[in-house]
Amino acid sequence: MAPFTGSVPVASVRWADRALAPSRRATLAKRQASTAAPAFGTALTEHMVSARWSAGPGWHNGEILPYQPLRIDPATVGLHYGQSVFEGLKAFRRPDGVPVLFRAADHGRRFQRSAARLAMPALPADDFVAALSALVRTDEAWVPHEENRSLYLRPLMFAADTSLALRPSTTYHFLAVAFVTESFFGSTAHPVSVWCGRDYIRAAPGGTGDIKCGGNYAPTYLAQQQAADHGCQQVIWLDAAERRWVEEMGGMNIFWVRREGGRDVLVTPPLTGTLLPGVTRDSILALAADLDLTCAQRPMSLDQWRAEAASGVITEAFACGTAAVLTPIDRVVTEDGAWDAGAGPPGTVCARLRDALVAAQHGVGPDRYGWLTPVR
Ligand SMILES: *Cc1c(COP(=O)(O)O)cnc(C)c1O
Numbered sequence: 120m121a122p123f124t125g126s127v128p129v130a131s132v133r134w135a136d137r138a139l140a141p142s143r144r145a146t147l148a149k150r151q152a153s154t155a156a157p158a159f160g161t162a163l164t165e166h167m168v169s170a171r172w173s174a175g176p177g178w179h180n181g182e183i184l185p186y187q188p189l190r191i192d193p194a195t196v197g198l199h200y201g202q203s204v205f206e207g208l209k210a211f212r213r214p215d216g217v218p219v220l221f222r223a224a225d226h227g228r229r230f231q232r233s234a235a236r237l238a239m240p241a242l243p244a245d246d247f248v249a250a251l252s253a254l255v256r257t258d259e260a261w262v263p264h265e266e267n268r269s270l271y272l273r274p275l276m277f278a279a280d281t282s283l284a285l286r287p288s289t290t291y292h293f294l295a296v297a298f299v300t301e302s303f304f305g306s307t308a309h310p311v312s313v314w315c316g317r318d319y320i321r322a323a324p325g326g327t328g329d330i331k332c333g334g335n336y337a338p339t340y341l342a343q344q345q346a347a348d349h350g351c352q353q354v355i356w357l358d359a360a361e362r363r364w365v366e367e368m369g370g371m372n373i374f375w376v377r378r379e380g381g382r383d384v385l386v387t388p389p390l391t392g393t394l395l396p397g398v399t400r401d402s403i404l405a406l407a408a409d410l411d412l413t414c415a416q417r418p419m420s421l422d423q424w425r426a427e428a429a430s431g432v433i434t435e436a437f438a439c440g441t442a443a444v445l446t447p448i449d450r451v452v453t454e455d456g457a458w459d460a461g462a463g464p465p466g467t468v469c470a471r472l473r474d475a476l477v478a479a480q481h482g483v484g485p486d487r488y489g490w491l492t493p494v495r
Contacts, residue, residue, distance in 0.1 A: 173290045
């Protein structure tokens with residue numbers, strides 16, 4: 120899909136420009152407002168990516184447009200049947216000021232797997248990266264310079280046919296928008312308490328728990344409400360079959376630090392098909408080895424977590440994902456009582472890993488794993 124590789128139609132806006140047109144002043148004000156801790160997904164930039172797919176021509180009309188509402192036919196199939204997938208990744212600034220996308224090709228490949236599961240066409244990973252690079256290049260002024268902020272990129276694709284027949288759409292619309300987001304950082308990474316209830320499940324074998332699709336989060340809201348009712352910020356998800364094995368925390372992957380033979384071992388559940396294969400999870404596994412931490416992908420039952428946190432074997436627990444980076448867990452609440460998530464102070468190993476991840480994301484030091492795509 121050639122259009123993303125050349126110059127983009129709307130690329131001339133510069134915030135340093137003194138002669139801002141009146142309509143631009145509004146967005147400038149919005150950008151300045153966004154410097155006060157923007158709520159997630161509110162400080163949207165000025166442009167967006169749009170591309171179309173139809174059987175026959177395939178991908179076409181890839182372009183950068185001014186950010187704008189869509190005109191959607193009420194019979195658009197993606198609205199009715201959830202044939203829709205998305206991704207979430209971030210752009211940072213290197214110490215030399217150059218914006219970089221973090222692990223964009225990995226997110227592009229996961230976007231393809233999500234699409235394949237819902238019988239949708241694949242967007243080539245190169246086009247995915249080129250489209251997001253074009254968006255970041257166009258809205259470069261929005262990429263924060265502060266270490267605890269980044270530009271969150273939200274690509275999505277939905278079925279665009281206007282027919283409510285029960286079959287895969289023959290046309291699709293790919294979009295990407297971007298917004299400024301604040302990460303938790305240093306001492307401001309507050310530990311969360313988690314609720315583990317019995318009423319709901321997140322993912323079942325053969326389902327869609329290992330992809331990012333439109334239906335990912337809405338079915339979790341009631342469980343999240345129950346967590347809040349129990350004074351907790353997040354939900355722990357157990358496996359659907361036995362309700363025994365811990366799989367994820369909210370929309371994040373989970374880790375424990377276990378004391379094994381005098382060493383700290385980082386344990387995370389294996390990718391059974393009902394866990395989302397997080398890019399952050401994968402980054403942590405790579406960086407842990409650099410920090411001389413042993414890693415193990417092993418199942419962890421709720422019972423084992425409880426017993427080993429009490430006996431001192433599990434020293435801490437934390438969760439990770441692109442949006443919130445790394446979040447320590449301090450307390451677990453269930454219908455059978457509450458306990459401390461680990462025997463040590465929450466967040467010690469977690470903080471070391473977070474620092475290593477933040478350094479890798481910002482290109483501090485060599486890009487050893489080829490994770491960064493510079494945008495210039
Ligand atoms: C997106 C997501 C994650 C984290 O994936 P990252 O690639 O690390 O952002 C974990 N669990 C669920 C359910 C998710 O949707």
